[in-house]
Amino acid sequence: MSEYGVPVPMTDVRDGFWGSFRDTLVREAIPYQWAALNDALPETAEKSGCMRNFRIAAGLETGDFHGYPFQDSDVYKWLEGVACSLRWKPNPALEALADGAIRIIAAAQQPDGYLDTYYIIRGLDRRWTNLRDDHELYVAGHLIEAAVAYWQATGKRVLLDAAIRFAAHIDSVIGPEEGKLHGYPGHPVLEMALMRLYDAAGDERHLRLAAYFIRQRGKQPLFFEEERLRSGREEAWKGSPLGLRYYQAHAPLTEQRDAVGHAVRAMYLYSGMADVAGATGDGELAAACRRLWESAVRRRMYVTGALGSSEHGEAFTFDYDLPNDTVYGETCASVGLVFFARRMLCLEPRGEYADVMERALFNSVLSGMQLDGKRFFYVNPLEVVPEACRWDRHKSHVKPERQPWFGCACCPPNLVRLLASLEDYAAVRHGDTLYLNLYLGGTLRDGGLVLETESRYPWDGRVELKVTAAPREERSLALRIPGWCRVWRLLLNGEEAAAECREGYALLRRRWQTGDRLNLELEMIPRWVRTDPRVREDAGKVALQRGPIVYCLEEADNGKDLHLLRRGPDPSAETRWEPDTLGGVITVLTTGLREGSDWPEDRLYDFRDAPEARPVELKWVPYYAWANRGTGEMRVWIRE
Ligand SMILES: [Zn+2]
Numbered sequence: 001m002s003e004y005g006v007p008v009p010m011t012d013v014r015d016g017f018w019g020s021f022r023d024t025l026v027r028e029a030i031p032y033q034w035a036a037l038n039d040a041l042p043e044t045a046e047k048s049g050c051m052r053n054f055r056i057a058a059g060l061e062t063g064d065f066h067g068y069p070f071q072d073s074d075v076y077k078w079l080e081g082v083a084c085s086l087r088w089k090p091n092p093a094l095e096a097l098a099d100g101a102i103r104i105i106a107a108a109q110q111p112d113g114y115l116d117t118y119y120i121i122r123g124l125d126r127r128w129t130n131l132r133d134d135h136e137l138y139v140a141g142h143l144i145e146a147a148v149a150y151w152q153a154t155g156k157r158v159l160l161d162a163a164i165r166f167a168a169h170i171d172s173v174i175g176p177e178e179g180k181l182h183g184y185p186g187h188p189v190l191e192m193a194l195m196r197l198y199d200a201a202g203d204e205r206h207l208r209l210a211a212y213f214i215r216q217r218g219k220q221p222l223f224f225e226e227e228r229l230r231s232g233r234e235e236a237w238k239g240s241p242l243g244l245r246y247y248q249a250h251a252p253l254t255e256q257r258d259a260v261g262h263a264v265r266a267m268y269l270y271s272g273m274a275d276v277a278g279a280t281g282d283g284e285l286a287a288a289c290r291r292l293w294e295s296a297v298r299r300r301m302y303v304t305g306a307l308g309s310s311e312h313g314e315a316f317t318f319d320y321d322l323p324n325d326t327v328y329g330e331t332c333a334s335v336g337l338v339f340f341a342r343r344m345l346c347l348e349p350r351g352e353y354a355d356v357m358e359r360a361l362f363n364s365v366l367s368g369m370q371l372d373g374k375r376f377f378y379v380n381p382l383e384v385v386p387e388a389c390r391w392d393r394h395k396s397h398v399k400p401e402r403q404p405w406f407g408c409a410c411c412p413p414n415l416v417r418l419l420a421s422l423e424d425y426a427a428v429r430h431g432d433t434l435y436l437n438l439y440l441g442g443t444l445r446d447g448g449l450v451l452e453t454e455s456r457y458p459w460d461g462r463v464e465l466k467v468t469a470a471p472r473e474e475r476s477l478a479l480r481i482p483g484w485c486r487v488w489r490l491l492l493n494g495e496e497a498a499a500e501c502r503e504g505y506a507l508l509r510r511r512w513q514t515g516d517r518l519n520l521e522l523e524m525i526p527r528w529v530r531t532d533p534r535v536r537e538d539a540g541k542v543a544l545q546r547g548p549i550v551y552c553l554e555e556a557d558n559g560k561d562l563h564l565l566r567r568g569p570d571p572s573a574e575t576r577w578e579p580d581t582l583g584g585v586i587t588v589l590t591t592g593l594r595e596g597s598d599w600p601e602d603r604l605y606d607f608r609d610a611p612e613a614r615p616v617e618l619k620w621v622p623y624y625a626w627a628n629r630g631t632g633e634m635r636v637w638i639r640e
Pocket of ligand 1: 330414
């Protein structure tokens with residue numbers, strides 16, 4: 001084995017901030033999504049057909065397949081979310097519901113292990129003929145992810161056995177051997193799912209297949225081209241610069257320089273590549289991960305952690321192209337960025353990865369769900385004028401309010417499974433050093449060391465860690481110093497700790513004693529953010545961030561025509577804890593200027609001096625909580 005880091009899950013998460021979201025998951029979002037998957041939501045919501053497809057495929061009902069070829073994945077993601085929630089909140093009724101769904105899924109599986117309701121219902125003779133677009137391998141990936149999670153949470157093997165049989169079937173159809181398809185997933189996820197199965201069950205075949213997918217992708221002759229010519233299908237994205245870049249399948253991954261194409265696919269693919277690089281010690285793949293990370297994060301990521309600048313292909317475009325109002329910023333892409341970031345932290349402990357993970361999590365991931373857990377964003381814009389979404393075709397994908405459900409409902413259950421498994425993102429061990437990446441409140445257990453952590457993160461930068469059990473030998477602890485923090489202090493048993501600072505962490509090595517107490521104090525104040533001036537949309541503008549939370553202005557607090565607002569000459573900011581606003585948030589008040597009140601009613605254009613700007617107070621709220629008080633304008637960046 002290589003030195004790939006090992007995620008160390010937190011247990012007994014007792015975190016005020018995430019705790020309330022996770023309560024909402026269990027109480028509202030999970031039952032709500034089950035209703036959606038069974039078409040039991042009110043008429044206004046788009047139909048799913050998901051569970052019905054499984055019943056038809058299992059012979060329990062008659063009818064035709066409904067939805068997209070990847071419809072099955074919605075129920076798998078839901079099951080994974082349920083499984084993760086059962087780890088921290090046992091719930092026999094929910095588990096019984098999941099068991100019932102699993103029985104139906106297992107009954108739909110074919111004797112040879114195949115399990116995809118689209119082809120089971122529409123005709124098995126056509127299966128494996130369109131790996132590029134028909135998502136069979138994507139569906140398999142989500143089945144495996146759900147199965148491993150459910151097995152780990154409950155010890156029940158029904159879904160796991162089904163997943164292993166499907167994986168074996170895939171292994172018999174695709175691979176390097178003569179007579180097999182030399183293909184790979186059109187929509188990645190199976191790569192990281194197989195790696196998860198390999199970690200859980202230790203079968204080398206799963207590692208081999210994942211590594212094959214990663215190494216085979218984009219190799220000449222291009223599989224997707226050969227497949228297309230065989231079937232006489234149209235070229236993908238004909239006339240668009242996307243082409244096979246949409247699938248990140250235009251060149252071998254080791255030769256790709258830029259994060260391109262469909263942003264969700266990219267994040268899932270890079271995550272799987274990092275897993276394979278870590279497990280096989282393949283330095284060339286690790287270098288490709290680093291290169292693609294830098295492209296995505298340093299030149300193509302929004303300040304909220306959103307990815308995908310264009311609706312065309314739900315894709316990356318080019319460096320520094322980050323329009324705020326026509327952005328795609330799919331919730332799933334930010335969820336995928338969190339996956340990728342944790343895997344980069346396993347490849348090498350660098351604070352930058354955790355900074356990005358936190359940026360996505362607290363902003364563009366969390367904004368995907370309404371505070372009541374029953375409405376969801378697919379697209380996460382940084383600037384919205386509701387009328388423009390209605391009238392402008394280039395903005396019609398941007399919704400000014402969260403939706404009850406989607407015909408393509410990838411995002412809602414994706415968000416659930418991530419938030420339900422947050423404990424897996426708290427820490428990573430490399431050698432005998434435990435790296436703390438997310439400051440959740442809870443318990444960390446690792447090799448005889450037990451740490452109790454407490455924090456009021458993200459509203460307060462004070463984190464306390466207590467050692468409640470310690471091994472005999474020396475161990476290193478590495479506490480992340482977030483990139484947004486300028487001033488910090490680390491105390492060990494009340495005294496300034498002699499920590500070594502390395503790659504965004506404060507490291508302490510010693511023989512820990514039961515009762516040792518660490519206090520990390522991170523200065524958490526509102527700070528103005530500016531962008532690389534090459535970002536045309538935001539040059540000359542500022543955004544506001546406090547700790548990991550990015551803020552925005554909403555019409556509800558600041559009136560209409562938010563584009564008229566500028567930052568005032570006084571950069572100071574006042575914070576206020578508002579327990580009854582948006583579920584309890586810190587709001588920020590700053591000085592500002594509002595232009596244009598002296599403009600004459602009857603002039604669209606005029607030869608006059610710059611309009612007058614009068615001083616106003618700007619009230620900022622956390623971006624993740626926008627659009628929870630009715631429909632209105634919103635913006636993250638304002639002019640200086
Ligand atoms: Zn999605």
